[in-house]
Amino acid sequence: MTKSANTSPHEDRNADSSVSSIELEQQVFGDDPTQVRDTDHYTREYVGGFVDKWDDLIDWKKRSEGEGRFFIDQLKSRGVHSVLDAATGTGFHSARLVEEGFDTVSADGSPQMLAQAFSNGLAYGGHILRVVNADWRWLNRDVHGEFDAIICLGNSFTHLFSEHDRRKALAEFYAMLKHDGVLIIDQRNYDAVLDEGSGSNRTYYYCGDQVSAEPDHVDEGLARYKYTFPDGSEFFLNMYPLRKKYLRGLMRDVGFQKIDTFGDFQQTYTESEPDYFIHVAEKS
Numbered sequence: 001m002t003k004s005a006n007t008s009p010h011e012d013r014n015a016d017s018s019v020s021s022i023e024l025e026q027q028v029f030g031d032d033p034t035q036v037r038d039t040d041h042y043t044r045e046y047v048g049g050f051v052d053k054w055d056d057l058i059d060w061k062k063r064s065e066g067e068g069r070f071f072i073d074q075l076k077s078r079g080v081h082s083v084l085d086a087a088t089g090t091g092f093h094s095a096r097l098v099e100e101g102f103d104t105v106s107a108d109g110s111p112q113m114l115a116q117a118f119s120n121g122l123a124y125g126g127h128i129l130r131v132v133n134a135d136w137r138w139l140n141r142d143v144h145g146e147f148d149a150i151i152c153l154g155n156s157f158t159h160l161f162s163e164h165d166r167r168k169a170l171a172e173f174y175a176m177l178k179h180d181g182v183l184i185i186d187q188r189n190y191d192a193v194l195d196e197g198s199g200s201n202r203t204y205y206y207c208g209d210q211v212s213a214e215p216d217h218v219d220e221g222l223a224r225y226k227y228t229f230p231d232g233s234e235f236f237l238n239m240y241p242l243r244k245k246y247l248r249g250l251m252r253d254v255g256f257q258k259i260d261t262f263g264d265f266q267q268t269y270t271e272s273e274p275d276y277f278i279h280v281a282e283k284s
């Protein structure tokens with residue numbers, strides 16, 4: 001499964017089109033799952049079975065109560081009208097944004113996630129989401145126009161495994177924002193996970209009651225989490241454990257001028273306490 005390190009991104013994309021029908025339904029990590037440290041692999045992780053269960057994992061009602069109006073208020077206080085949800089997933093934030101009257105485009109690199117998002121949009125309030133299948137690394141090619149805001153939430157940015165890919169994705173986000181636009185990215189508090197050891201089992205802040213999410217393997221280059229569902233089925237995600245200071249530095253390097261980082265939606269926190277950090281980065 002792991003592609004060779006010297007494969008070019010364009011070759012990677014072509015390789016992805018050869019995903020077999022089994023791989024569209026089941027996760028395949030190969031003989032040594034902890035060696036799968038590859039940005040392109042996310043399309044093989046968010047596959048049929050896992051996508052069907054994703055909404056049990058995130059529990060929309062509980063999540064909605066947990067985050068309250070945090071993101072809506074961040075956007076409204078900046079006079080935002082147009083929003084690109086770059087990591088739509090099954091559409092939780094996109095549906096919420098449409099409901100609040102934002103002009104919303106919903107992008108994701110996983111067609112299965114987008115299909116689920118579209119039907120969720122209809123089911124939750126009859127919203128027709130404008131979905132676009134796009135990888136962040138080539139966002140400007142596939143999504144057109146400029147936005148007041150881009151959101152990339154639900155610990156999605158963690159799927160990028162190389163610094164090159166992270167810089168490329170941030171540069172694409174930057175380029176798609178208006179001159180005074182804002183980027184909101186959240187991330188698990190990996191500093192705490194890494195520094196407290198791989199046994200740490202911090203709450204997944206949007207986890208449904210019936211689903212357990214725990215670290216299966218953690219080192220400086222990989223956070224592999226296992227998700228267990230009530231029917232006994234297990235799925236995994238291989239992610240890159242972003243350190244907070246590192247991600248803030250990358251955003252600054254790409255050109256964002258002001259970055260506020262919240263811990264579990266609060267402005268003041270001790271570093272190890274929050275489960276999630278939320279970076280609100282302004283372009284000017």
Ligand code: SAM
Nearest residue numbers: 087088089108109110113135136153154156159
């Ligand atoms: N934002 C949603 C939420 O909070 O429920 C989804 C979060 S899910 C953890 C991560 C999403 O990011 C998946 O839908 C995945 O397909 C998408 N994703 C990961 N890497 C991507 C990339 N390079 N380009 C576009 N989408 C990507």
